[in-house]
Amino acid sequence: MEEIKSASSSLLASYFKDTPKSLKLIDSYMVYVLLTGLIQFVYVVIAGTFPNNAFLAGFISTISAFVLAANLRMQTNPKNASQFPTTSPERAFADFLACNLVVHFAVANFLG
Amino acid sequence: MAKFRSLLVLTLLASISTVLAESWKVSDINLAVISRDGGKKDERKLEYPHAGEDLIADSTDSLKFTFKVENKERPHQAMVLFKSQDEFKDEIMVAASVKSSGKGRFELNFAKADPKFKYGTRKYSMAFLVGGSKVDEPFKYTLGNIEIHAPSSNSAVRPSGVEYAAKPEIHHQFRPDQKLINTVVSGFFTVLVLAPFTVLFLLWSQLGIKFEPLKALTQKPLELVSALVFFGSLAGIEYVFYSYWTHVTLFPVLQYLGVLSLVAVVSGRSVLSAVQARRIQRTSGSAKKEL
Numbered sequence: 001m002e003e004i005k006s007a008s009s010s011l012l013a014s015y016f017k018d019t020p021k022s023l024k025l026i027d028s029y030m031v032y033v034l035l036t037g038l039i040q041f042v043y044v045v046i047a048g049t050f051p052n053n054a055f056l057a058g059f060i061s062t063i064s065a066f067v068l069a070a071n072l073r074m075q076t077n078p079k080n081a082s083q084f085p086t087t088s089p090e091r092a093f094a095d096f097l098a099c100n101l102v103v104h105f106a107v108a109n110f111l112g
Numbered sequence: 113m114a115k116f117r118s119l120l121v122l123t124l125l126a127s128i129s130t131v132l133a134e135s136w137k138v139s140d141i142n143l144a145v146i147s148r149d150g151g152k153k154d155e156r157k158l159e160y161p162h163a164g165e166d167l168i169a170d171s172t173d174s175l176k177f178t179f180k181v182e183n184k185e186r187p188h189q190a191m192v193l194f195k196s197q198d199e200f201k202d203e204i205m206v207a208a209s210v211k212s213s214g215k216g217r218f219e220l221n222f223a224k225a226d227p228k229f230k231y232g233t234r235k236y237s238m239a240f241l242v243g244g245s246k247v248d249e250p251f252k253y254t255l256g257n258i259e260i261h262a263p264s265s266n267s268a269v270r271p272s273g274v275e276y277a278a279k280p281e282i283h284h285q286f287r288p289d290q291k292l293i294n295t296v297v298s299g300f301f302t303v304l305v306l307a308p309f310t311v312l313f314l315l316w317s318q319l320g321i322k323f324e325p326l327k328a329l330t331q332k333p334l335e336l337v338s339a340l341v342f343f344g345s346l347a348g349i350e351y352v353f354y355s356y357w358t359h360v361t362l363f364p365v366l367q368y369l370g371v372l373s374l375v376a377v378v379s380g381r382s383v384l385s386a387v388q389a390r391r392i393q394r395t396s397g398s399a400k401k402e403l
Contacts, residue, residue: 021319021320021321024315024319025316025319025321028311028312028315028316028319029312031308031311031312031315032308032309032311032312032315033308035307035308035311036305036308039301039304039305039307039308040305042301043298043301043304046293046297046301047293047297047298047301048293050290050291050292050293088388089388089391090384090387090391091384094380097346097380101346101349101373104349104350104353105353105356105369107353108353108354108356108357109356111357
């Protein structure tokens with residue numbers, strides 16, 4: 001138990017110390033998206049899926065936003081730079097925006 | 113014009129052919145009541161279109177019906193329709209067989225025939241019907257009436273009520289709307305779903321991000337303009353999505369999207385390449401980036 005505590009505390013400490021601010025920015029965005037998705041899911045458990053398309057659109061939009069943010073984080077992480085030699089962070093951000101727009105179009109289509 | 117004329121000729125020909133259409137010619141129509149031992153009790157020789165006098169038959173008698181179709185065409189259906197002359201108006205169809213010579217007949221034994229004949233003493237009207245596919249006009253001949261006496265023993269009682277009555281009308285029903293949850297609950301969750309925004313801004317404010325590029329932008333108005341255009345086009349695209357959800361149809365939406373995405377691509381290229389240039393200029397060793 002102690003070991004887990006110390007391991008997690010050292011993990012947190014190194015996260016706060018070593019992670020670039022841009023990645024923390026993405027991380028907090030991902031936390032936000034995760035919370036939104038969880039609340040929607042709780043609502044569906046309580047209220048049922050009656051406007052089924054609305055629930056699916058909302059939940060899918062959070063999932064895809066989370067996935068896209070994760071991709072952005074992977075591509076902009078300096079430690080992964082060797083794996084994405086042709087993808088600059090700006091390029092990754094542009095991809096992120098374009099993909100988000102496509103997802104939002106699909107979601108708007110699905111909201112009905 | 114020529115087309116119209118040929119159409120006219122065709123319709124004329126069609127109307128002439130209906131005028132000249134064959135009608136059924138039936139002769140030698142005979143009705144006879146035969147008693148159980150084979151003796152002829154009564155007989156009617158009928159001439160279209162005159163109806164014969166009423167016949168009377170016992171429940172054990174049989175009715176013999178003969179006729180001859182004079183047409184070359186053989187009828188597909190030849191039958192006698194018995195209709196009870198009481199309040200029930202029961203209908204009984206009895207089919208006659210027609211040979212290739214044109215002679216047709218049936219012999220109806222009331223004891224073995226349709227049980228409707230045994231519902232007490234009743235009077236029936238008889239109508240002779242002949243029809244076929246090649247002759248347009250069917251043949252209908254009211255033969256007259258026949259009274260059939262109830263069986264002396266075990267006379268059946270007609271079940272009350274009508275056999276062929278209109279069923280109650282079916283009203284189309286749409287599926288009722290599913291019940292929505294209380295607006296208080298859904299409103300509460302609407303607020304709750306928006307609540308993570310505060311978490312997001314709280315976390316972002318904790319990061320202590322400095323907006324260095326903003327200062328740099330104010331010194332270069334061209335970049336500022338392109339950045340504003342870029343974010344404006346993104347916001348415009350999202351607004352188009354919103355209006356697509358609420359009221360606008362697909363095809364105008366696609367037009368707006370085409371224009372706005374072109375603007376977004378062009379301005380985004382210039383903005384992001386400016387950002388990249390600043391990053392490369394600023395970072396030679398450190399891996400720090402801004403977005």
